[in-house]
Amino acid sequence: MQFKNDLFLRAFTDETLPRAPLWLMRQAGRYLPEYRQSRSKFPSFMDACRSSDFCVEVMLQPLARYPLDAAILFSDILTIPDAMNLGLTFGVGEGPRFASPLRDETTIRALRAPDLSSLHYVFDAVSACKRALIDDGVARVPLIGFAGSPFTLACYMIEGAGSSSEFAAVRKMMFQRPDLLKRVLEINTACVIDYLEQQARSGADVLMIFDSWGGVLSPSQYEKFSLTSLQQIASALKQRLPNTPLICFSKGAAQSFSSQAQASVDGLGVDWQSDLSQVRTQVGERITLQGNFDPAICATDAESVRQHVLERWRGFNPNRRYVANLGHGITPDASPELVGALVEAVRKISEKTLDKP
Amino acid sequence: MQFKNDLFLRAFTDETLPRAPLWLMRQAGRYLPEYRQSRSKFPSFMDACRSSDFCVEVMLQPLARYPLDAAILFSDILTIPDAMNLGLTFGVGEGPRFASPLRDETTIRALRAPDLSSLHYVFDAVSACKRALIDDGVARVPLIGFAGSPFTLACYMIEGAGSSSEFAAVRKMMFQRPDLLKRVLEINTACVIDYLEQQARSGADVLMIFDSWGGVLSPSQYEKFSLTSLQQIASALKQRLPNTPLICFSKGAAQSFSSQAQASVDGLGVDWQSDLSQVRTQVGERITLQGNFDPAICATDAESVRQHVLERWRGFNPNRRYVANLGHGITPDASPELVGALVEAVRKISEKTLDKP
Numbered sequence: 001m002q003f004k005n006d007l008f009l010r011a012f013t014d015e016t017l018p019r020a021p022l023w024l025m026r027q028a029g030r031y032l033p034e035y036r037q038s039r040s041k042f043p044s045f046m047d048a049c050r051s052s053d054f055c056v057e058v059m060l061q062p063l064a065r066y067p068l069d070a071a072i073l074f075s076d077i078l079t080i081p082d083a084m085n086l087g088l089t090f091g092v093g094e095g096p097r098f099a100s101p102l103r104d105e106t107t108i109r110a111l112r113a114p115d116l117s118s119l120h121y122v123f124d125a126v127s128a129c130k131r132a133l134i135d136d137g138v139a140r141v142p143l144i145g146f147a148g149s150p151f152t153l154a155c156y157m158i159e160g161a162g163s164s165s166e167f168a169a170v171r172k173m174m175f176q177r178p179d180l181l182k183r184v185l186e187i188n189t190a191c192v193i194d195y196l197e198q199q200a201r202s203g204a205d206v207l208m209i210f211d212s213w214g215g216v217l218s219p220s221q222y223e224k225f226s227l228t229s230l231q232q233i234a235s236a237l238k239q240r241l242p243n244t245p246l247i248c249f250s251k252g253a254a255q256s257f258s259s260q261a262q263a264s265v266d267g268l269g270v271d272w273q274s275d276l277s278q279v280r281t282q283v284g285e286r287i288t289l290q291g292n293f294d295p296a297i298c299a300t301d302a303e304s305v306r307q308h309v310l311e312r313w314r315g316f317n318p319n320r321r322y323v324a325n326l327g328h329g330i331t332p333d334a335s336p337e338l339v340g341a342l343v344e345a346v347r348k349i350s351e352k353t354l355d356k357p
Numbered sequence: 358m359q360f361k362n363d364l365f366l367r368a369f370t371d372e373t374l375p376r377a378p379l380w381l382m383r384q385a386g387r388y389l390p391e392y393r394q395s396r397s398k399f400p401s402f403m404d405a406c407r408s409s410d411f412c413v414e415v416m417l418q419p420l421a422r423y424p425l426d427a428a429i430l431f432s433d434i435l436t437i438p439d440a441m442n443l444g445l446t447f448g449v450g451e452g453p454r455f456a457s458p459l460r461d462e463t464t465i466r467a468l469r470a471p472d473l474s475s476l477h478y479v480f481d482a483v484s485a486c487k488r489a490l491i492d493d494g495v496a497r498v499p500l501i502g503f504a505g506s507p508f509t510l511a512c513y514m515i516e517g518a519g520s521s522s523e524f525a526a527v528r529k530m531m532f533q534r535p536d537l538l539k540r541v542l543e544i545n546t547a548c549v550i551d552y553l554e555q556q557a558r559s560g561a562d563v564l565m566i567f568d569s570w571g572g573v574l575s576p577s578q579y580e581k582f583s584l585t586s587l588q589q590i591a592s593a594l595k596q597r598l599p600n601t602p603l604i605c606f607s608k609g610a611a612q613s614f615s616s617q618a619q620a621s622v623d624g625l626g627v628d629w630q631s632d633l634s635q636v637r638t639q640v641g642e643r644i645t646l647q648g649n650f651d652p653a654i655c656a657t658d659a660e661s662v663r664q665h666v667l668e669r670w671r672g673f674n675p676n677r678r679y680v681a682n683l684g685h686g687i688t689p690d691a692s693p694e695l696v697g698a699l700v701e702a703v704r705k706i707s708e709k710t711l712d713k714p
Contacts, residue, residue, distance in 0.1 A: 168688070171653035175661040219632045220668070254612035255631050274612050275576045296528035304532040311577070331525070 001205065002138045008070040009142050009205065011323045012245040012266050012288050020318040020350035022343060023070035023144070026329030027062040031298070032336060034061050045090045046082065049075050055125035056132045063140070065336065066343045070141050070206070070323075071133055073126055073199070077148030077210050080191050081157045083114035094161075101160030103169065108180045113191040116198060123202040130203030145204025147195050149211035149248070150188035150229035157184060166216050174225060181225065189229040193236045200237075200244050208247040209233065209265075215252025222256040230263040238264070247290055251328065257282040272327025277315040285321070292327035293342065298334035302341040309345045318350045358562065359495045365427040366499050366562065368680045369602040369623050369645050377675040377707035379700060380427035380501070383686030384419040388655070389693060391418050402447045403439065406432050412482040413489045420497070422693065423700045427499050427563070427680075428490055430483055430556070434505030434567050437548050438514045440471035451518075458517030460526065465537045470548040473555060480559040487560025502561025504552050506568035506605070507545035507586035514541060523573050531582060538582065546586040550593045557594075557601050565604040566590065566622075572609025579613040587620040595621070604647055608685065614639040629684025634672040642678070649684035650699065655691035659698040666702045675707045 003009070007021040029035055035058050042048035049055070055074040063071055078096050082088040087099025102108050126145055133140045148156075155167045158181070173181045196207045214226050230248055237246055249269025250260055260268055261283035270279050270291030279289060297308045318324065324346045330339065360366070364378040386392055392415050399405035406412070412431040420428060435453055439445040444456025459465050483502055490497045505513075512524045515538070530538045553564045571583050587605055594603055606626025607617055617625055618640035627636050627648030636646060654665045675681065681703045687696065 168653045168656070168690075171651055172657055175651070175654055175657045175665060215630065218630050219635060220671075252609070255635070273572065273575050278576060278612070294528055294532070296525045297532055299525070300529055300532045308532060314577075333525075 003140075003142060004135075004138050005069055005141050008323060009245070011321060012206075014321070016320045018319075018351065019347055020322055020324040021069035022324040022346045023068050023072065024062070024330055024339065024342075025072075025326050027066075027068065027072065028058040028074050029330055030332040031330050031334035031339065032061055032065070045076070046088065049079070049125075050121045052121070052125045052128040056128045059129050060132060066340060067347070068141065068343070070144055071129065072144040072208075073122075073129055073146060073204065075122055075125065075146070077146070077152065077212070078156060079119060079122055080114065080147065080188065080195060081153055083118040084111065084157075085114075086157060096156060097161045098156060099160075101169075102158050102184060103160075105177070105180060108183055111184065111187055113187050116194055119195060119198075122195075123198050126199050126202035126204055139205075142205035143203060144206045144208055145196060145199030145202075146208040146210060147192045147199075149209045149214065149226060149250070150185045150192055150233075151217070151226040152211050152213045153188045153192075154181060154184045155213045155216075157188075167213060171216065174221065178224075185225065185229050189232050192229075193233050196233070196237060196246075197240050200241050204244075206245045206247065207237065207241075208249065208269075211248060211250040211253070213252075214250030214256065215254075217253070217256065219256045219259050222250075222253065222259050223262075226250070226256075227259050227263055230260075230265065234264040245288070247288070247323075249290070261287060267323065269325070270327060274327070276312060276322075280316060288321040288323060290323040290325050293325070295326050295328050295331050295334065298326075298330060298338045298342060300338065302338065305338055305341045306345045306349070309342070309349050313349065318346075324350070360497075360499060361492075361495050362426055362498050365680060366602070368678060369563075371678070373677045375676075375708065376704055377679055377681040378426035379681040379703045380425050380429065381419070381687055381696065381699075382683050384423075384425065384429065385415040385431050386687055387689040388687050388691040388696065389418055389422070402433070403445065406436070406482075407478045409478070409482045409485040413485045416486050417489060423697055424704070425498065425700065427501055428486065428497075429501040429565075430479075430486055430503060430561065432479055432482065432503070434503070434509065434569070435513060436476060436479055437471065437504065437545065437552060438510055440475040441468065441514075442471075443514060453513060454518045455514060456517075458526075459515050459541060460517075462534070462537060465540055468541065468544055470544050473551055476552060476555075479552075480555050483556050483559035483561055496562075499562035500560060501563045501565055502553060502556030502559075503565040503567060504549045504556075506566045506571065506583060506607070507542045507549055507590075508574070508583040509568050509570045510545045510549075511538065511541045512570045512573075514545075524570060528573065531578065535581075542582065542586050546589050549586075550590050553590070553594060553603075554597050557598050561601075563602045563604065564594065564598075565606065565626075568605060568607040568610070570609075571607030571613065572611075574610070574613065576613045576616050579607075579610065579616050580619075583607070583613075584616050584620055587617075587622065591621040602645070604645070606647070618644060624680065626682070627684060631684070633669060633679075637673060645678040645680060647680040647682050650682070652683050652685050652688050652691065655683075655687060655695045655699060657695065659695065662695055662698045663702045663706070666699070666706050670706065675703075681707070 011021050058074050155170050159167050159169045245266040247267035248265045251271050254274050267288035272294040368378050415431050512527050515527045516524050602623040604624035605622045611631050624645035629651040
């Protein structure tokens with residue numbers, strides 16, 4: 001595949017880049033009026049995810065506004081458990097909720113990986129997004145496909161809802177029935193591998209795993225209950241798709257960066273509570289880091305945005321093995337103008353960094 | 358002061374102890390039926406906190422059930438902002454809420470440290486608790502006094518409520534008006550110093566700072582917006598009360614353990630997402646660590662509890678500069694029987710650890 005702009009892909013090589021590539025988690029989202037407009041035509045969030053036209057439309061919206069270096073599939077991390085018929089719904093103003101959570105041995109023994117064909121709408125959306133990015137055989141920017149991590153999916157599947165109790169039911173199961181949790185993780189892992197592979201075969205150029213709840217694990221628990229799955233995914237995908245970079249983002253898991261570095265992934269997401277230069281020291285020079293501006297910065301002012309970029313890059317080289325991004329998704333109260341200011345600051349400052357002797 | 362059991366105090370010396378001292382965050386709390394019974398007599402949580410009789414009664418309840426090595430004042434971390442007249446209430450099933458949060462320059466410029474006399478009910482409660490612990494001039498166990506950290510208090514004061522948005526208003530102020538945030542921190546810091554000193558003068562033997570929201574800060578932000586205050590508190594108290602150990606617990610701030618070690622406090626709390634042995638390596642041998650059993654363990658079974666204690670202490674010496682505790686407060690769904698099992702496991706296993714050659 002040829003790219004008009006392949007800066008993002010080159011961040012996974014040892015090359016020193018002319019500037020830091022940039023995309024933004026949840027770049028297609030509620031902070032954009034045009035997104036809210038498009039989204040309002042669908043009764044539910046999952047209905048919207050099932051429409052390839054919608055996915056293409058909103059995937060392109062941020063690219064029309066900002067010179068971003070990657071596009072990302074519009075979808076949800078819970079498509080897999082949704083396909084397992086656990087009764088996923090998104091309440092108004094609430095997070096996701098499963099009507100049939102996996103709370104006991106019987107429901108867990110009955111759990112089966114879904115047939116990939118039930119997720120064809122996702123692969124269709126990937127293909128449609130890819131087609132929309134290609135002009136005359138050349139893709140505008142690389143397309144990112146993604147999945148939830150096996151552990152994070154298990155959190156929702158077992159707890160039934162995103163939870164202020166920090167997934168106490170999952171932690172209880174981890175202590176009392178680690179065998180049951182591991183069974184859920186095994187099923188999820190096998191499914192995530194095939195799911196990500198199919199996204200790549202449908203056109204995704206880079207794959208990303210969102211491990212949103214890896215932060216509820218201590219480092220030794222992380223190694224047992226998340227890293228093992230990540231290693232299996234990384235190793236299977238490396239075999240099947242040797243040229244497709246894989247990024248993992250474990251939110252709130254600063255305690256586990258050294259473990260994350262063992263996952264054999266190509267890139268690690270860094271949340272806004274960490275310092276990039278410290279993480280670089282912890283994980284070494286060979287892993288691409290992605291992050292970690294504070295999403296709250298997009299509701300401040302242009303000068304604060306610029307200062308924030310400078311501060312986050314202090315003692316850190318943004319032109320090598322690095323992808324500029326937020327340290328979590330853009331929030332609905334972000335100002336589209338300030339998102340523009342962030343894009344500009346990242347470009348200008350990282351271009352300048354390179355000029356330094 | 359003489360103590361019948363001074364094991365907790367000796368954890369702040371270089372001595373190797375016959376077993377690990379133990380107390381439990383929120384040991385007087387809703388998991389105990391006798392607590393719920395006592396609490397039901399008061400219309401609001403702050404009303405209960407204002408009754409010395411209630412404070413003494415519930416402070417003693419866990420000591421009557423379990424052979425714990427410390428008592429802790431029953432109070433709240435928000436007594437200081439409450440005394441600043443910001444309109445604190447606790448909604449049913451909700452966290453705290455301030456009617457008049459500090460959102461702009463005018464309200465912040467008008468903020469004043471409260472007169473300590475408005476907090477006399479806290480010092481009265483400390484004195485009453487201390488008297489209740491003394492028999493024939495000898496105190497049963499040491500008494501812990503506490504305060505919220507200046508940063509954590511500022512989070513509530515600025516945001517107005519504990520928040521799922523991880524204190525976005527505070528983070529915005531940190532970026533746009535760090536001078537205003539620092540002013541709030543300075544007022545809080547001066548007040549926390551006098552408040553903790555007065556608790557010690559009223560009978561508290563050990564002081565603790567709860568920095569419940571230090572985890573929303575990156576290490577460099579932690580150094581600027583939390584560590585400075587902690588260092589000022591530690592240095593002032595060391596001068597005024599050279600023999601009173603000071604513990605700081607920054608929840609969810611694994612990324613900042615190296616910074617926390619610079620605070621010159623005697624002890625650091627370790628949350629349940631961290632590994633004790635790794636934290637020991639990060640902070641060195643001179644600081645007492647306190648933690649870090651997962652509160653979810655108290656809703657499992659006795660064998661899981663025992664395994665958890667063994668697992669948490671793997672590669673860690675629990676008999677020197679260590680206080681056994683949970684890595685966060687006991688949850689309301691904890692089983693009083695399993696709390697007993699935890700107490701027993703901690704005693705038995707740490708006694709055994711000592712016997713090892």
